[in-house]
Amino acid sequence: MKIFINRRIPEVGIKMLEDTGLEIFIPEHENLSHDEWMSYCKSHDAILSVGMDFKFDKDFFNECPNIKAIALYSVGFDHVDIKEANQRNIPVGNTPDVLSKATSDVAFLLMQAVARRASYNFEKVKDGNWGDFEPLHALGQELYGKTLGIFGLGRIGFEMAKKSKAAFDMDIIYHNRHKNEEAEKELNAKYVSFEELVSRSDVLSVHANFKPEQKELFNAEIFEKMKPDSIFINTARGGFHNQKDLYEALISKQIWGAGLDVTNPEPIFKDDPILELSNVCVLPHIGSATIEARNAMAKLAAENLIAFSKGQKMPACANPEIYSDNN
Numbered sequence: 001m002k003i004f005i006n007r008r009i010p011e012v013g014i015k016m017l018e019d020t021g022l023e024i025f026i027p028e029h030e031n032l033s034h035d036e037w038m039s040y041c042k043s044h045d046a047i048l049s050v051g052m053d054f055k056f057d058k059d060f061f062n063e064c065p066n067i068k069a070i071a072l073y074s075v076g077f078d079h080v081d082i083k084e085a086n087q088r089n090i091p092v093g094n095t096p097d098v099l100s101k102a103t104s105d106v107a108f109l110l111m112q113a114v115a116r117r118a119s120y121n122f123e124k125v126k127d128g129n130w131g132d133f134e135p136l137h138a139l140g141q142e143l144y145g146k147t148l149g150i151f152g153l154g155r156i157g158f159e160m161a162k163k164s165k166a167a168f169d170m171d172i173i174y175h176n177r178h179k180n181e182e183a184e185k186e187l188n189a190k191y192v193s194f195e196e197l198v199s200r201s202d203v204l205s206v207h208a209n210f211k212p213e214q215k216e217l218f219n220a221e222i223f224e225k226m227k228p229d230s231i232f233i234n235t236a237r238g239g240f241h242n243q244k245d246l247y248e249a250l251i252s253k254q255i256w257g258a259g260l261d262v263t264n265p266e267p268i269f270k271d272d273p274i275l276e277l278s279n280v281c282v283l284p285h286i287g288s289a290t291i292e293a294r295n296a297m298a299k300l301a302a303e304n305l306i307a308f309s310k311g312q313k314m315p316a317c318a319n320p321e322i323y324s325d326n327n
């Protein structure tokens with residue numbers, strides 16, 4: 001089986017694939033054009049896909065009939081048309097769990113960075129403007145006992161809620177497709193409607209998996225309903241928020257601050273006015289960027305392909321329905 005890997009991943013994953021006798025190809029340069037992607041996909045049996053820019057849509061599947069398996073180097077699979085993959089019986093592996101702690105750490109970090117105005121204060125220091133000890137200046141807010149609203153309480157949302165409860169004894173409310181019994185029991189999390197989540201949260205943190213119908217769910221109408229002291233955090237997908245509306249909500253003080261690890265568009269434009277705001281902290285999609293998580297993701301992606309090459313089920317599969325008899 002010949003595997004195309006579009007960008008170098010940690011050695012542990014490469015070694016596992018090579019030790020199994022699988023043939024792998026990694027191009028010399030990393031920023032492939034669409035045509036390069038397509039030509040490599042056409043000449044391989046499987047892909048280990050890093051990043052979310054390349055879309056695995058109907059045209060892709062039609063043009064690359066040789067592709068028999070996809071292993072994503074991500075938990076999110078919103079860049080794959082799962083229906084089309086299912087129709088062709090193509091398993092789509094992903095990397096759940098192993099990055100939940102790292103990604104929720106970033107949500108937690110952004111929450112604190114915004115609450116304590118880290119970006120603003122760091123800019124001041126860089127400008128040589130340390131300032132005197134000023135009792136009324138650059139004041140942040142404390143998170144103790146505040147309400148954390150989680151939109152999408154799955155694996156990462158749970159970790160974010162757990163940390164916030166432990167560190168700041170925050171009250172956890174959440175909106176999810178299904179009730180999360182574990183979070184209700186362990187963290188005393190309370191299920192609320194979407195409207196209640198928006199109006200009651202002191203910190204609203206987005207952790208749902210993205211679907212096109214949820215595009216810009218967090219827009220002017222929603223920001224208007226949030227508390228004026230509230231903080232909006234998005235570490236899920238930039239497509240969840242309308243960035244212009246978020247900017248307007250921030251400058252008109254409808255909300256207090258925002259922390260983003262994902263942007264809309266992504267990458268963010270260098271001259272996006274939101275970057276000028278002192279109550280915003282933006283990171284370049286680094287949720288899973290720890291040595292530990294990235295190694296574990298490489299291992300899991302390799303395990304998925306190795307299982308596939310042996311005719312076995314992928315251990316982490318975004319479309320396990322292909323393994324059921326009814327598919």
Ligand SMILES: NC(=O)C1=CN([C@@H]2O[C@H](COP(=O)(O)OP(=O)(O)OC[C@H]3O[C@@H](n4cnc5c(N)ncnc54)[C@H](O)[C@@H]3O)[C@@H](O)[C@H]2O)C=CC1
Pocket residue numbers: 075076077096097099100103151152153154155156157175176177178207208209210214235236237261262285286287288289
């Ligand atoms: N910033 C980063 O580097 C990273 C971002 N992510 C993003 O985080 C997302 C979540 O990952 P996991 O927690 O592992 O996924 P998960 O599947 O365990 O949790 C997502 C939860 O959101 C819920 N959900 C989805 N749409 C909803 C809606 N409209 N209303 C209410 N609930 C909804 C689902 O029911 C599920 O419980 C990924 O899909 C990915 O987009 C993941 C890893 C790293």
Ligand SMILES: O=C(O)C(=O)CO
Pocket residue numbers: 073074075076077099287288
């Ligand atoms: O895994 C994902 O979905 C990411 O966004 C990056 O790890």
